Amino acid sequence: MNARPPAFQAAAEAPSVSTAKPFLDELFEDGVLIPSGVDGLYGRSGAFEEVIDRFETLVERFSKEDGAVKIHFPPAMPRVNMEKSGYLKSFPQLAGSVHSFMGNDMDHCRLIAAIAEGADWSEFQKPTDLVLTPAACYPLYPTVAAKGAVPAEGLLFDLKSYCFRHEPSKEPTRMQFFRMRENVCIGTAEQVTEFRERWLARGPELLRSLDLPCVLDVANDPFFGRGGKLMARNQRDQQLKFELLVPVNSVENPTACLSFNYHQDHFGTLWGMTREDGEKAHSACVGFGLERIALALFRQHGSDPATWPEAVRKVLWG
Ligand code: AMP
Ligand code: ZN
Numbered sequence: 001m002n003a004r005p006p007a008f009q010a011a012a013e014a015p016s017v018s019t020a021k022p023f024l025d026e027l028f029e030d031g032v033l034i035p036s037g038v039d040g041l042y043g044r045s046g047a048f049e050e051v052i053d054r055f056e057t058l059v060e061r062f063s064k065e066d067g068a069v070k071i072h073f074p075p076a077m078p079r080v081n082m083e084k085s086g087y088l089k090s091f092p093q094l095a096g097s098v099h100s101f102m103g104n105d106m107d108h109c110r111l112i113a114a115i116a117e118g119a120d121w122s123e124f125q126k127p128t129d130l131v132l133t134p135a136a137c138y139p140l141y142p143t144v145a146a147k148g149a150v151p152a153e154g155l156l157f158d159l160k161s162y163c164f165r166h167e168p169s170k171e172p173t174r175m176q177f178f179r180m181r182e183n184v185c186i187g188t189a190e191q192v193t194e195f196r197e198r199w200l201a202r203g204p205e206l207l208r209s210l211d212l213p214c215v216l217d218v219a220n221d222p223f224f225g226r227g228g229k230l231m232a233r234n235q236r237d238q239q240l241k242f243e244l245l246v247p248v249n250s251v252e253n254p255t256a257c258l259s260f261n262y263h264q265d266h267f268g269t270l271w272g273m274t275r276e277d278g279e280k281a282h283s284a285c286v287g288f289g290l291e292r293i294a295l296a297l298f299r300q301h302g303s304d305p306a307t308w309p310e311a312v313r314k315v316l317w318g
Helices: 024-031 046-066 079-085 104-117 138-145 190-211 223-235 266-271 290-301 311-318
Strands: 034-035 040-042 069-072 076-078 097-099 125-132 154-162 177-187 215-218 241-246 257-264 280-288
Touching: 024 034, 024 154, 024 257, 040 046, 046 104, 069 311, 076 079, 076 097, 079 125, 079 138, 097 104, 138 154, 138 223, 138 266, 177 241, 190 215, 190 241, 190 257, 190 266, 190 280, 215 223, 223 257, 241 290, 257 290, 266 280, 280 290
Parallel strands: 069 154
Antiparallel strands: 034 040, 076 125, 097 125, 154 177, 177 280, 215 241, 241 257, 257 280
């Protein structure tokens, strides 16, 4: 992977049958990502991390201007909060929980024997109080609710977390562990929709300043099962989720690099986040998929950031 790949050349120039190497293999060969043996779990090169750092500085400029409070939660949250959040109702297929050995000496001997025999040893692992954070904003709501009424001017947060989703894939943009930077607004319906509008304008501007082609579209979350289809349709009909799509793996199936979600008063009601006037708080979040944005940049501009277009380098490195 050096310059702009064939996938992003004008359609007329593009070969009709792709002989290109899978993007993931190119990333491994170029040392941008380091394989672990498990799909969706990778090491990151220094250059990759630096691109993410620089991009986050751009986002943070806006968050600071807005007066957002910065909080970074660890990549795990209390199990009880995931249960209460409804995540296991909507996305059981994505959730991950933390288990640990809690037995005695006898159990330990049986554990070691099971591993030595290549047998299933999961019966020796018991659930801890922790689950893996599925989205950066999930740990926030119960902590806001615990602090009392949401002030009249609303609340703004700037969050970041490693997130886990069990969706192993050969597409490098679909990882099992990835980072989400999120800005979250909690307040009245007007305050949070205005917040989302502001980011719906900023998001495309930000990506275009990095010479990334992008398009906004209405979207839905991957709700599980038959019942989930109805929830997905409802979410689309009400335009509760938008995504900013960038061609990374292919032009035909661009990748969601940013999400803009309006939760109405769902989390306000669930967690008891109440405004000073006694009404349930509304909330909205804008999530930046940091690995996806970095991958979009590497895909668009090549494997060595030193050779990226001067204008792009200037935006990132000043
Ligand atoms: P979502 O909560 O699904 O809207 O996710 C927020 C953002 O995280 C998305 O816009 C993506 O950029 C990013 N994201 C979601 N799932 C993954 C994944 N499996 N791997 C990498 N990034 C992801
Ligand atoms: Zn969120």
